[in-house]
Amino acid sequence: MAKSAFDSGKSLIYTNESIPLLLRTNLFHMAVTSTGFNLGLWVPAGRAWDLLEGGFTKILKGLLSKRFKGETYYKLPAPAIHILTETPPLASFARKARLSLLTAMCWTAPDLLWAALQMDDDWNATIRADLEWLRSGSDQWPDLQQASWPRWHHLLKESAGWVKRKVATKITKEFGHFGREQLTLLALWSLYKRACERWPVLSEDVAPWVCRICCRAVKTKAALGAHFFKTHGRLAAYRRVTGGTVCRACGRNYWSRTRLAIHLRDSPSCTSVLHTLEATSDPFTCGLGSKGWRMAAERDFTLAIPEQQVAALDHNCERRWPEEVKRAYCAACDCLTERRVDESVPVFKRTLLEVLADFPLYYVEVREILDEIEADVRLVVDSGSNDYWTPEGAAQLLEAVRTFSAEDWTSGVELGDTPPKFATLKAFTTMVRDLNWASLLGCSGTHVTLRDASVLLDDDWEAAWDRPSEVVGNAAVRCDFWGVLPGALQKAWDLILDGHKPTVQQGLGSGFLLQQRRQHQRRQD
Numbered sequence: 001m002a003k004s005a006f007d008s009g010k011s012l013i014y015t016n017e018s019i020p021l022l023l024r025t026n027l028f029h030m031a032v033t034s035t036g037f038n039l040g041l042w043v044p045a046g047r048a049w050d051l052l053e054g055g056f057t058k059i060l061k062g063l064l065s066k067r068f069k070g071e072t073y074y075k076l077p078a079p080a081i082h083i084l085t086e087t088p089p090l091a092s093f094a095r096k097a098r099l100s101l102l103t104a105m106c107w108t109a110p111d112l113l114w115a116a117l118q119m120d121d122d123w124n125a126t127i128r129a130d131l132e133w134l135r136s137g138s139d140q141w142p143d144l145q146q147a148s149w150p151r152w153h154h155l156l157k158e159s160a161g162w163v164k165r166k167v168a169t170k171i172t173k174e175f176g177h178f179g180r181e182q183l184t185l186l187a188l189w190s191l192y193k194r195a196c197e198r199w200p201v202l203s204e205d206v207a208p209w210v211c212r213i214c215c216r217a218v219k220t221k222a223a224l225g226a227h228f229f230k231t232h233g234r235l236a237a238y239r240r241v242t243g244g245t246v247c248r249a250c251g252r253n254y255w256s257r258t259r260l261a262i263h264l265r266d267s268p269s270c271t272s273v274l275h276t277l278e279a280t281s282d283p284f285t286c287g288l289g290s291k292g293w294r295m296a297a298e299r300d301f302t303l304a305i306p307e308q309q310v311a312a313l314d315h316n317c318e319r320r321w322p323e324e325v326k327r328a329y330c331a332a333c334d335c336l337t338e339r340r341v342d343e344s345v346p347v348f349k350r351t352l353l354e355v356l357a358d359f360p361l362y363y364v365e366v367r368e369i370l371d372e373i374e375a376d377v378r379l380v381v382d383s384g385s386n387d388y389w390t391p392e393g394a395a396q397l398l399e400a401v402r403t404f405s406a407e408d409w410t411s412g413v414e415l416g417d418t419p420p421k422f423a424t425l426k427a428f429t430t431m432v433r434d435l436n437w438a439s440l441l442g443c444s445g446t447h448v449t450l451r452d453a454s455v456l457l458d459d460d461w462e463a464a465w466d467r468p469s470e471v472v473g474n475a476a477v478r479c480d481f482w483g484v485l486p487g488a489l490q491k492a493w494d495l496i497l498d499g500h501k502p503t504v505q506q507g508l509g510s511g512f513l514l515q516q517r518r519q520h521q522r523r524q525d
């Protein structure tokens with residue numbers, strides 16, 4: 001019935017973007033919820049109720065069909081639909097309907113109806129819970145003892161209007177709470193999904209963060225980089241070329257040694273150009289967040305923005321391999337060209353794993369090495385200079401190199417349990433209290449503490465969160481709802497996922513840079 005009420009008005013009113021959503025929602029309430037289903041007689045439990053409730057949300061969703069498209073529309077979680085249409089869930093309407101029904105019965109019901117309802121334990125328990133809900137947080141109501149029923153009866157009969165207003169106020173208040181609670185859940189869900197994306201996943205395109213030397217998996221690329229450096233002395237590529245304040249690759253002056261270092265960390269293309277140049281005359285070798293780093297950051301502090309000083313260098317150089325990758329490639333070449341009796345795919349794969357496992361390599365680098373080897377083998381075979389393998393063996397080697405996968409690279413390494421995935425907000429909500437955030441973040445992964453990382457959280461996000469429909473509306477353009485979080489917290493979370501320990505400062509409206517500047521001046525005075 002409600003669905004047909006919706007359908008009959010659908011194109012004219014409910015999905016017409018030129019009518020404000022709130023007005024459409026109100027029209028919808030009148031048309032749909034008044035069709036009623038004798039809502040007051042329903043007991044809000046069981047499969048039939050779930051269907052009814054889901055159907056109601058689905059019709060509401062129709063009001064948003066012009067605003068959100070495709071996957072975003074399809075994946076809108078039920079609470080988001082209620083928040084966006086500023087319409088409480090059906091349970092609230094049902095409660096209102098039950099309390100109205102009870103009020104009406106106090107006026108008109110024959111004893112027979114009372115007797116019939118008395119028999120329905122479920123309905124009785126529900127209405128009892130409704131009265132309990134109405135009473136909670138207020139002392140204007142009678143208690144629920146048997147002896148108090150005449151007082152209830154009197155109240156419902158003689159002050160029906162007052163009761164109705166109380167119910168409406170309470171539902172509005174409850175919906176406000178619902179909005180904030182669901183917003184929090186959406187935010188937690190998006191944080192969770194963001195963290196899961198970083199989890200080592202076994203697939204061709206997502207690299208598992210594994211140190212083959214130690215047979216150990218960590219949870220982030222940053223953690224693996226830190227491990228490679230600490231345990232195996234592998235310096236990140238950008239740290240070999242950092243020095244001064246000018247990037248000789250792109251020609252920009254960053255005015256600060258640490259800012260240049262950050263730039264180089266984030267631009268592999270500049271880093272690889274610099275690798276082809278002469279070594280810098282004044283290298284800056286302090287690690288991110290170390291004492292020396294902090295001192296340099298302090299001494300070089302400036303508000304000046306990067307400035308183009310000389311032309312950027314031409315960019316057509318090939319990507320240069322780090323030392324570790326070159327050595328690993330050579331070792332593999334040497335080993336694969338040894339004569340062997342068994343030239344089968346598994347043997348070649350095992351050989352590759354044994355050789356490459358001696359080097360601190362990222363899986364993407366392993367793939368690069370293998371691609372290079374594949375090209376080499378083809379060249380050798382095509383040029384007719386194959387003295388190394390039988391023709392069949394060369395084919396097997398090519399097959400082994402081509403199909404060497406992330407699974408091969410991580411075989412025998414304990415990857416740990418992957419965190420559970422939740423396809424829906426509902427599934428997430430039921431589990432949220434039991435989630436193990438610490439293990440999700442992989443506390444054991446990295447121990448690099450970067451105390452200077454901090455973000456400034458403006459006060460206005462709290463005010464924004466008091467208008468959940470706006471926040472959800474803006475964030476719903478992406479189905480992961482990442483946008484419900486204030487920008488500063490997004491940044492902080494990404495820092496945490498990178499192994500940092502950022503501090504979150506509550507802002508007073510002043511810009512972060514100004515505040516830094518002030519602190520800096522204070523220290524210099």
Ligand SMILES: [Zn+2]
Nearest residue numbers: 211213214231
């Ligand atoms: Zn290791």
Ligand SMILES: [Zn+2]
Nearest residue numbers: 247249250270
């Ligand atoms: Zn550059």
Ligand SMILES: [Zn+2]
Nearest residue numbers: 273315316317
């Ligand atoms: Zn280049």
Ligand SMILES: [Zn+2]
Nearest residue numbers: 330331333334
């Ligand atoms: Zn070689």
